[in-house]
Amino acid sequence: MIVSRLELIDFRNYSEASFDLTEGTTVVLGDNGQGKTNLAEALAYLATLTSFRGAPGDALVRVGTDQGIIRATVRHDDGRESLIEAELRAVGRNRVQVNRQKLQRVRDLLGTVRVTVFSPDDLIIVKGGPGERRRFMDDTLVTLATKYDAIRLEMDRIVKQRNTLLKQAQKAGHRELPTDIEVTLDVWDAKFSEIADQFGYARATLVSRIAPMVQEAYEHLAGVASPIELRYEPEWRRTGLKAALTAARGDDVRRGVSTVGPHRDELDVTINGLPGRTHASQGEQRTLALALRLAGHRLATERIGSAPVLVLDDVLSELDDGRARALLGHLPDGQVVITTASELPPAARADRIIRIAAGTIVPGD
Amino acid sequence: MASTYTPPVQLLIDELGRLPGVGPKSAQRIAFHLLKIPADDVNRLAEAIIDAKKRVRFCERCFNVADSTLCPICNDDARDSSLVCVVEESRDIVALEKTGEFRGRYHVLLGAMSPLEGIGPEDLKIRELVARIEPEGIEEVILCTNPNTEGEVTAMYLARLLKPIGLKVTRIASGLPVGGDLEYADELTLGRALEGRRSVED
Ligand SMILES: Nc1ncnc2c1ncn2[C@@H]1O[C@H](COP(=O)(O)OP(=O)(O)O)[C@@H](O)[C@H]1O
Ligand SMILES: [Mg+2]
Ligand SMILES: [Zn+2]
Numbered sequence: 001m002i003v004s005r006l007e008l009i010d011f012r013n014y015s016e017a018s019f020d021l022t023e024g025t026t027v028v029l030g031d032n033g034q035g036k037t038n039l040a041e042a043l044a045y046l047a048t049l050t051s052f053r054g055a056p057g058d059a060l061v062r063v064g065t066d067q068g069i070i071r072a073t074v075r076h077d078d079g080r081e082s083l084i085e086a087e088l089r090a091v092g093r094n095r096v097q098v099n100r101q102k103l104q105r106v107r108d109l110l111g112t113v114r115v116t117v118f119s120p121d122d123l124i125i126v127k128g129g130p131g132e133r134r135r136f137m138d139d140t141l142v143t144l145a146t147k148y149d150a151i152r153l154e155m156d157r158i159v160k161q162r163n164t165l166l167k168q169a170q171k172a173g174h175r176e177l178p179t180d181i182e183v184t185l186d187v188w189d190a191k192f193s194e195i196a197d198q199f200g201y202a203r204a205t206l207v208s209r210i211a212p213m214v215q216e217a218y219e220h221l222a223g224v225a226s227p228i229e230l231r232y233e234p235e236w237r238r239t240g241l242k243a244a245l246t247a248a249r250g251d252d253v254r255r256g257v258s259t260v261g262p263h264r265d266e267l268d269v270t271i272n273g274l275p276g277r278t279h280a281s282q283g284e285q286r287t288l289a290l291a292l293r294l295a296g297h298r299l300a301t302e303r304i305g306s307a308p309v310l311v312l313d314d315v316l317s318e319l320d321d322g323r324a325r326a327l328l329g330h331l332p333d334g335q336v337v338i339t340t341a342s343e344l345p346p347a348a349r350a351d352r353i354i355r356i357a358a359g360t361i362v363p364g365d
Numbered sequence: 366m367a368s369t370y371t372p373p374v375q376l377l378i379d380e381l382g383r384l385p386g387v388g389p390k391s392a393q394r395i396a397f398h399l400l401k402i403p404a405d406d407v408n409r410l411a412e413a414i415i416d417a418k419k420r421v422r423f424c425e426r427c428f429n430v431a432d433s434t435l436c437p438i439c440n441d442d443a444r445d446s447s448l449v450c451v452v453e454e455s456r457d458i459v460a461l462e463k464t465g466e467f468r469g470r471y472h473v474l475l476g477a478m479s480p481l482e483g484i485g486p487e488d489l490k491i492r493e494l495v496a497r498i499e500p501e502g503i504e505e506v507i508l509c510t511n512p513n514t515e516g517e518v519t520a521m522y523l524a525r526l527l528k529p530i531g532l533k534v535t536r537i538a539s540g541l542p543v544g545g546d547l548e549y550a551d552e553l554t555l556g557r558a559l560e561g562r563r564s565v566e567d
Contacts, residue, residue: 091390157514164480184478184485187521191514 001114001306002335003043004081007071010062011088012038013359023075024351025336027344035359036339040117040313042070043337046084047115047308048139049094049106061090074113077306084113111146114308116297118290120318125292126269126276126285133267137203137232140296144206144303151199158192159263163256170256177253185249193242196262200237206299207232207267213295214288218271221287221326228288231268236260286318290327297332307334316340374400426497428473428490430455438470445469447504451494451523453477453511461509464556469507472497477515478522486522494523498530505533507562512537524565535562 007018013035019026030036037053041060044052051060061068068088075081085097086109096103103109125136141148165188169181177185211230219225236244244260245252252259269276269288276288301307310332316324317340328338328348344350355362370378374396382392399407423429424436431437438444438458448469452458458471474489497503506527510516524534537558 154514161480161514161518168480180485180487183525184480184522187478187518187525188480190521191518 001077001308002075003046003072003113003309004075005073006039006042008039008042008069009071010065010068011042011070012060012062012068014038015062015359017356017359017361019354019361020352021335021337022351023335025331025338025349026352026354027348027350028337028339028354028356029343030339030341030356032341034357036341036356037119037313038359039356040119040311040337040339043072043113043309043311044115044117045070046072046086046109046113048142049086049109052117052119053121057088057094058090060088066090072113082112084109107149110142110149114143114300114304114306115311116143116293116300116308117311117313118293118315119313120315122289122293123282123286123318125289126280128277130264130266133269134263134265136292136296137206137267140210140299141202141206143296143300143308148199148202151195151202155192155195155199155262158188158195159258159261162188162192162258166252166258167256169253189242189245192258192261193240193245196236196241199262200234200241200265203262203265203267204232204237210292210295210299213298214291217291217294217298218287220330221291221323222284223322223326226272226284228291229268229270229273231270232265234260234262234265283320287323290315290319294332301332301334307332310334310336312336312338314339314341316342316344321345423473423475427471428455428475428493429458429471443468446501448507449494449497449501449503449505450507450509452509453516453519457509457511460552460555461559463552464559466556466559469505470501474510474519477510477519479515489519491523491526495526495530498532503532505535507535507537507559508565509537509559520565528565534565536565537562 002023003021004023005018005020007016008014009016019028019039028036028039041051041053041055045060051057066089070084070086070088072084073081074084083097083099085100087095087097089095094106096106096109098109098112124132138148138152142152162185165181165185169177169185172178172181207230211228214230215228218228241261245258248260258264269292271280271284271288274280276285280288297308297310312327315327315338319327325345325347328345331348338344338348338350355364377396377399378389378392381387381395382389384392387395399410421430421432424431424439425434426439427436429436429438431439445468449472450461450467450469451472451474452461453474453476455473458473461467461471472490472494474491474494476484476489478484478486478489494506506523508520508523510519510523520536524536527534
């Protein structure tokens with residue numbers, strides 16, 4: 001699947017611009033603050049319906065207007081084309097159309113456009129707290145199968161419901177819980193476990209599949225073989241969440257929050273036997289983050305039998321020459337969009353170069 | 366937050382904002398719409414609300430909407446009283462009746478368990494359901510709560526309550542869109558879901 005054309009209307013700093021992307025590598029060249037990351041964000045939005053920078057929906061609409069449009073022509077592997085149009089409103093609900101047909105639910109778009117983004121912010125996957133690594137696992141799962149999006153949303157909802165219930169129980173404040181709350185907690189626990197056990201299994205499978213790919217990608221980028229280990233072994237998975245919740249109930253009620261479950265898990269990433277988060281150098285952390293993303297991209301390509309669009313946003317600003325050459329000289333198959341403020345090294349074979357300035361395409365070449 | 370509207374307008378917005386599915390933005394939009402349209406139209410709407418509220422009540426037995434003490438379904442002696450289908454809202458009965466598959470009676474919970482909305486089992490018509498079992502000779506209860514998180518949890522709660530009493534408890538078969546509302550399921554899907562109901566394990 002490739003995005004052959006991307007049109008932005010009142011999206012971020014673009015009032016109107018349209019990009020013809022090649023099926024190979026398109027390089028988008030522009031100084032800082034001209035709209036490179038905004039372009040990457042628009043592509044990624046079609047895949048996830050959120051901003052990969054974590055920006056709220058109204059930030060995506062050009063200041064001074066109340067609606068923005070991302071319009072993309074997508075060519076599928078079988079040659080079919082679809083026209084995707086996302087209307088983003090500063091206030092109110094967004095709308096999505098596929099081939100001029102409005103989707104009943106915006107989230108029905110998921111899975112149509114598949115995109116992997118790597119940006120300098122991804123350093124946080126290695127350097128940030130456990131939530132960042134959970135998000136990495138879960139986002140990757142969603143690119144493998146969209147059902148994980150619904151499962152993740154449902155899990156978040158269950159945790160919120162359960163925490164509210166725990167706060168009520170906490171307030172009741174007896175040593176013995178009233179049976180009503182006890183039984184109500186039992187059923188929420190049953191529902192929570194049912195879905196968490198599935199989700200934990202999915203995460204564990206994902207981690208075991210990408211671990212060797214991360215190792216390979218890292219070695220290729222860094223040019224040295226540093227042993228990397230990914231460990232996802234939450235305690236609760238040994239017994240299943242049901243038993244763990246039962247064991248933790250006293251604690252949960254006392255604190256008024258759910259203390260165990262997939263929402264508290266950690267994915268340990270070690271390099272040379274030491275935790276990457278606290279011991280690796282900035283350069284190692286950056287390479288590791290990129291290796292994690294590339295591994296996710298490769299798994300998604302292999303599982304689905306077709307590569308997502310790979311968007312590398314401003315990677316040259318952060319990688320040293322050797323790593324940049326290793327990355328750009330051996331890009332994975334499929335469509336690639338690279339944004340950069342400085343000319344690319346010749347190792348990166350650009351099939352097309354688009355120059356941008358202040359949200360417009362600079363004519364020429 | 367300080368109010369920027371004159372008190373009668375703000376009061377209207379506040380009241381509208383308390384309706385289900387109406388957020389602050391929509392409440393504002395509806396309020397200004399009402400202020401713009403002719404007084405006759407507003408009166409008709411107000412009267413329709415007051416009239417419906419006065420004349421329509423809940424069936425004393427099953428909590429379906431009714432215009433007398435019992436709803437038409439509870440009044441219909443041809444219905445099988447040993448079989449009861451439990452739903453969240455009256456509108457779900459309309460959806461299920463359209464399938465033409467179901468010959469039993471109903472019980473409306475008037476909601477689903479949701480701590481976030483402050484709804485626990487004691488806020489639903491569950492005690493009233495249990496009270497119907499003996500006198501009506503109920504043998505099987507079909508749990509037709511919505512196929513979303515809250516509906517599923519409510520069904521689990523009911524199953525745990527009703528099975529020990531010795532009732533046959535079944536759950537409407539999945540095949541309904543997950544996260545959905547019965548209201549939006551089409552007749553064919555619902556009909557099939559009723560037929561394919563399965564016993565609830567815990
Ligand atoms: N909603 C918006 N409306 C108008 N301009 C915006 C909006 N959001 C961001 N911008 C502008 O976009 C520019 C940043 O673009 P970005 O793509 O991040 O730059 P870069 O090319 O360095 O990646 C900034 O100048 C910012 O002011
Ligand atoms: Mg940028
Ligand atoms: Zn009735």
